[in-house]
Every structure is written in structure tokens, then in C-alpha cells.
Amino acid sequence: MLSQKRSEQTASQSPPPHRSCHTQSPSPLRSHSSATAAAMAAAAAHSLLHPPAARRSLTSTPTPSPPPFLRLPSATARSRQPHRLRSASPSTASDLTAFPNPNGILSPIDVDAATEAELRENGFRSTRRTKLVCTVGPATSSPDQLEALAVGGMNVARVNMCHGDREWHRGVIRAVRRLNEEKGFAVAVMMDTEGSEIHMGDLGGAASAKAEVRCLRLVRLHFNLPVCNVDERKLNYGGDVGIVVSYTSIQPNVRVGDELLVDGGMARFEVIEKLGPDVKCRCTDPGLLLPRANLTFWRDGSIVRERNAMLPTISSKDWLDIDFGIAEGVDFIAVSFVKSAEVIKHLKSYIAARSRGSDIAVIAKIESIDSLKNLEEIIRASDGAMIARGDLGAQVPLEQVPSIQQKIVQLCRQLNKPVIVASQLLESMIEYPTPTRAEVADVSEAVRQRADALMLSGESAMGRYPDKALSVLRSVSIRIEKWWREEKRHETLELQGVSSSFSDKISEEICNSAAKMANGLGADAVFVFTKTGHMASLLSRCRPDCPVFAFTTLTSVRRRLNLQWGLIPFRLSFSDDMESNLNRTFSLLKARGMIQSGDLVIALSDMLQSIQVMNVP
């Protein structure tokens, strides 16, 4: 981990050897979006009644036969102009509430204000498909800073329970909710558990401490539970520096001669003595110790794993945090250091029993050797996965991380689970206003693999340039997605069936066919009317060339779909009558300037299990 604190960045101090060289020239990669929240929110809906859509369609009932027969619309009405959104005219209608609505009155159709601005800015065929997760920390926790992230395209705000206290997190979660209600965003909230791995204490509030070889400072690991606030300077045992770590169970497994890595190699120590409950280490590789830094022990070139085998994946503190997350209504809970599918299943039934109907998705963080051993089972049991490369890279040799990433991204797509690529994507931007070229290449690779989402950690939590880092993710995503579409480089990933019931199988086949048709016909958008979001995610899984407008009745489903590739989630109340749903949707979207006459749309619904192909009237 390279997240040196700002205070460490002094002229006299040389960077750690593993930091790449960095130039300060202005980056051509940054996009300068002129969109402001005000401009984005300015679009007002107005009532326009249109005659029924001139569409030809065939609808099948949920009964499996006969299969849907598809007829295509005439090409005449079709405009092949690159799609640009027009500005909407101001609202005059009384039956449609103007957007946004600060009083919490539901408007007929809601879409994220930032997404709408991006649609407007890029044209909807070129709008961003890759979703963006930002970790909120001291650098971004104020309402203004959160709003800047939302305007910049943050789809999900992550709070890491490893840091800060519950009051702090409550403030952030509520500020995000307020932002959504008052300013028309649909930012989802993800709570990330601390997990039970061994890490250092918080250094008594010190930004960092230095471990040095030269003066042979000894770090004394003091095995106390729970982690308490310890001022590193006060823990001087006759020249040794004491650092409190998180678990008592390490000591019996540690041997003299073992190597201790801080944050996967930010600093290295050798165990030289065991003293009662303590372990005495000598620094062999100097470096920075950051608060709560992760610790791993190594022997003969491999990680010593038995030390944490008995630690529960979800600690008692994590359970309290989970109760807190449920009470605060978070959208996702990310579970750190998952070892098996059982813990995910347990948590999911716990949530189902506790949260009565509200639907919190459980994300498995893949960051340990155990999680790799049980990968498929874990992902099947979860609602999504995070490739947590920070800790993963401290548990497996670094050179294995890229292939593991590729494998997990593909597996998640096969199993229809959203996947987040996390950690160190733009690490240098914690301190610098432009990314390294290597970082841009890393981001590009994740986008090219068509991961659902990219995540910022320290860059947004405590970095100097959170908005710029987000802007880099946004512009690189858009550029690489466009390049990949232009090159028509669809990897021929044969999607296996994921459905367990016959009815689900029909939905899956319909989505596969619709995505294929959308590509073949050069459709402008796929519309999906979905109550649970399932059909939207099946479409996302196909990674079609055009965006997927997902209409759902629940704001919670809408927020959850915000994590999935290529989905533009709308909240809309709709009926079982597709004809009237479509007419109403076309009117509303045309009034907002989000579609225009002639656009070719493929429409699906999970009530009717149908495919319709039509031009917008």
C-alpha cells in the first residue's frame, strides 16, 4: 500500500522505492465536465400526450410456448444520427411534478441527476457503462464534498467500518440520503465490515509512524483485544516501540524467524523474540506504518495462515456494525475476508429476518487465500463480489493478482453477480493531481474486462484530489468503453445458463436474445420494466452495445441497480399493461429530452416475458 500521508511528503524525504516516478504535467485524460448540479437538476418534466407507439411486437405469456416471434419495425422512421439529447422544455403541467422535488413527493419518473447530466453530455449511446464506487473518509464527508462526488458520477458511496466510529458513519449515510432526496441523486450506500484479520491499532490518532532500520527501532507487538487508542510515542518499552494489534490469537502461531509484512510490504520486520503475550520484531525494511495497517506473517516464502483460521469472518464488532447498517438502511454490506459461502448465507438470512422486506445486497470481498479456494461457492451465495486487491495482494504473490482479477470478473459475469475492482487504481492521486500512466493502464484494463464497477479507496477517503480522481475514472471509462465498441471487440464469452426455474430460464433467454438483437439492429436503448431488478441484471450481464434503461417501482431496487454495468435505473410506477407503460414512459422521457422520435428501442418486461421492437413515436 502506497498511501503515504501528505505530511510525509516532504522535499527531503525520498519516496519509497516502489512508488513509480511521477510527472506533474497536466493530464490529457481529465475531462472537464461543465455540468453542474443545478444544470443537471434543471430539466423539468412536462405532460405530453402521444398517440400509442407505432410499434410491432409480439408478446408471450409466461407459458413457455409458443416462443416469441419477433417482427421488426420499418427502417423508415429511423434516424441514424448520433444520438444527442435535447434540453427539455420547462414544465407547465400540473399532473407531473417538476424534478427534483425537495418535498419528497414522488415524481412520475426519477433518474439520478448525475446520470441524466451524463446522458445529456455524452449522448446516451456513449454514456458511461462502468459504475463508480467512492470510499467516503475525512476528505469527503461534508455535504458539499459528497455532493461534488455525486455530481462527478459516484454511483455508490462506501463507508469502511475499519475506520471512524458509528456516529461518524451515521452522519455520512444520512448526508447521502439527504443528497438523494433533496438534489435528485440515487447514490447507493455500501457498508464495508472491518473483518477479523490482524491489523495495527490506530496509532493514537497519529497520521503515521515511521519504521526505520538505521536506528534499529524495535516494534513490540502487544496482543490486546479489542484495539484501543494507543499513542505510539507513549509505548516505549526501554527503546522498543509498542504497537497494539487487533487479536490475541496470533502469538502462539508466530515463530522466531517469521517475517512480518505491514500492508503487504510497506514495511517489513523479522520476529526476533517472543516475550509472554508479546512479540518482538526488528525492522528489516523501513517504511511507513499507517493506522490500522494490515499485518501478515510469512514463513519460508508463504503466508502463515493457521494464525487466523480460528478468527470468525464476522466478529462481534462486525455484527454490531451490521445491525447499525440495517438500521440505517444501507443498500449493500460488503463482508471483509470471506472464507466460505456459509458466512454469506448466514448473513443473508440474518438480514432477511431483521430487515423485514428491505433488501440489502451482500457483497463478498475476495481478499484472502481461503476465498480463492472457495471462490465459485462464495460468489454463488453472494449478491456480488469485490476484488479487494489491497489485502489480496498481501496474501498472494503480487504477480498473480492480474490473472486472479480477470478470472473473478469473468466468473461473476457468468454467475450474473456484479463485480467491483477495488484498491490502488489511482493510488498516486492521494497526493498528486494526475495519475501515473501505469495507473491509467490498470483502470483501462478493468474497464476492458467489463467489470461492473471501479472503486476509489484512499484517493477519495483521505486524498488531496478526490474529485479529480473520480473524474479520471469517469473519462477513462467512457474512452475505453467507446474504443472497445468501435473496435467491435466483443470477446466471445459464451454465457452459461444461470437460471434454476423454467420461468427464470425464459427470462434469461429473452434477455440474451434482446441483447443480441440490440447489437444486431444497432438499437439506441433496451428498456426493461422490472419489479425485482432481476431482468435488468440479466441484460447487464450480456454487456450489450447500447445502454439499458431499467424501470423499477422501488427506489431501493433502483439504488441497487446502480452498481451494475450499463444500467440506467429509473424509478417509475407502472402497471401490467405494457402498451400503456411504454406510451407513458416515452412521453415522460421525451418531455425530459432523454429520447426522441425515431429512436429504436427494444422493450422487455418481467411481467409479460415479452420482447417488443419499436421506434419511438
Ligand SMILES: Nc1ncnc2c1ncn2[C@@H]1O[C@H](COP(=O)(O)OP(=O)(O)O)[C@@H](O)[C@H]1O
Ligand atoms: N471513516 C474514516 N475515518 C478516517 N479515515 C478513513 C476513513 N475511511 C477511510 N479512511 C482513510 O482512508 C484510507 C483508505 O481507505 P480504505 O481503503 O477504505 O481503508 P484501508 O486502507 O484500511 O484498507 C484508510 O487507510 C484511512 O487512512
Ligand SMILES: C=C(OP(=O)(O)O)C(=O)O
Ligand atoms: C478493498 C479492500 O478492503 P479494505 O480497504 O477494507 O482493506 C482491499 O483490501 O483491497
Ligand SMILES: [K+]
Ligand atoms: K473493511
Ligand SMILES: [Mg+2]
Ligand atoms: Mg481489505
